[in-house]
Amino acid sequence: MSSIVCKDLCKTFQQGEEIITGLDHVSIEIDAGDFVCLSGPSGSGKTTLLNAMGGLDTPDSGQIRVGDTQVDQLGKGPLADMRLHKIGFVFQAYNLIPVLTARENVEFVMQVRGVPANERSGRSHDILKEVGLEGMEDRRPAQLSGGQQQRVAVARAIVSQPALVLADEPTANLDSVTAAHLMDLFVELNSNHKITFVIATHDVRVMGYAKRLIKMRDGKIISDEKQQQPLIED
């Protein structure tokens, strides 16, 4: 079953007097449980496509379906609900709430979803342990390294066991060892929890982990191929 279906997406941006094409008639289907990398140079449209899939940005035309939800027809509130319940986000710049501890950051989405305190506490403890941050639960973001912060962000993205995780350049600010650990974690979560991952990246090391590699340029998909020997072991 397809986790995401995008049909004929178009998106343009105005930059000064210049019109920039973000997405140019992009159509794509991503299966549930897949591990997809969107690659391409800066301005190729991978982040725009990722944002459109996540309901963070609205295409000028075309249709997007995530699971059984027609994303392009939702208003601001329902879009927020859809992101809350179905999608986990990992951003390039960690993006943690600075006044909350690691545990509170992880619990934040569950709090908004109304998960009871006991369950929240147990799940946040387990997930932080899983991402290797046991003992650091009560540290605030400023007291964590970049890699640790990104792990907290990943923990937050997956703690509610969303069907889909969208990650935008998740390794961009990490050293190679930390980046490899993070990708190993993604692979493990994909294998163990059957979470669909869509990762926008121009890091070739990350692309090596993908089961499916989609290359973009100038807002178009220029290639879409299954990887013969991904670093993922099914």
Next chain:
Amino acid sequence: MKTLPFNAMFTLAWRNLWRNHRRTLIMLSAITVGVWAMIFMTALMRGMVDDMLLNGIRSLPGEVLIHHPQYRDDPGINNSIPAPGDELLKALQIPEVTAWTSRVRVPAVISSERDSRGVTLVGVNPASEVQVGFDIDSIVEGRFLESSNDKGLIIGAKMAEHLETDLGKRVVVMSQDPDNNIADRGFRVVGIYKAKLASLEETYVYAGLETIQKLLKLDDMVSEIAITGEDYRNVDKWYPHIKQAAGEGVDTLPWYEADTYLGSMLSMMDGFVLVWIIVIFLALSFGLVNTLVMAVFERVREIGLMMALGMRPSTILYQILMESFLLLVIGLLLGNALAIGTIIPLQDGIDISVVAEGMEMMGTSSMLYPALKLNDMIMANAIVITLGLLTSILPAWRAASYDPIEALNKT
């Protein structure tokens, strides 16, 4: 629709508030001082107005006055009324009425061997007059009247000075009887009183009620019936009962109608207090809005992140309003505490005798007693919270209107 639980929103708001200690403390100081100024100045103004009103009401005590319908236009002997009848006497037994008295009050001329002055001659029953509020301690020389048929006269210290007379000396009081004939009589000055306002000492001279009724051939007729209760502010609760018992043939008026100047003074003060509170709040609101705008501006990315994670715009709005609410509540608590802490030590009065003459023109005495009223505190707090939250809607709405992607990309 899911939203952030109250305790999580509270925690987030509280921590966000203290992200910039200095800014929060400055804003808190401004709210505290503003609230203190609202309550403290209101208490001073209330104290001053209370003093003016009490001086007015107690110049001849009575919170409800019963007169002949024409008496207020022509306070002469012909506009007298009978002493209270059975129905009125029964009505005066209600618990809200603490005391009542009858008076003859007519214009007269008082003459000594040195000078003559126009005065208001008041024939009183000394016992009931003291019960309704005549201050016996105001007699600074001699004694007060001993009975209704006392033949002595009480005059004010200023009047004694004008007439160049003194205790024990004789003066002549002249007025008109119901037949428009001159009615005059010699009185010995048996007491001299001092009033809070010198003008009162020049206005009223007191004699026994029966003595004056005989002089003016009034039989048992009186000029007014004066009634007092526990608190002049609560007169509306019991005055209609008295009015009904007194009947249609007389004017039964609460103090604020009997003396419209005093009544309008109270209304004006209520309005003035409200304007004062709002003016201070307006000054505060600029700081409050600026603080919140800065707080929002500094956290654009964070707000974008919360939206991206699934927080609805309405929850963002509540979140910012919660921060404003906390700031306002802390400021109010501190402001109220500071106001109470500075007003209570001044309950024994502030000596304003340096400006007493100027104040006397306004009808206030030389001691100012701040009057801390619960209603005024509630009004100040309610205005600060309500208008504070209303003015906070602008920055909160701005935060809730961010586009998540634009907000996340802010540097």
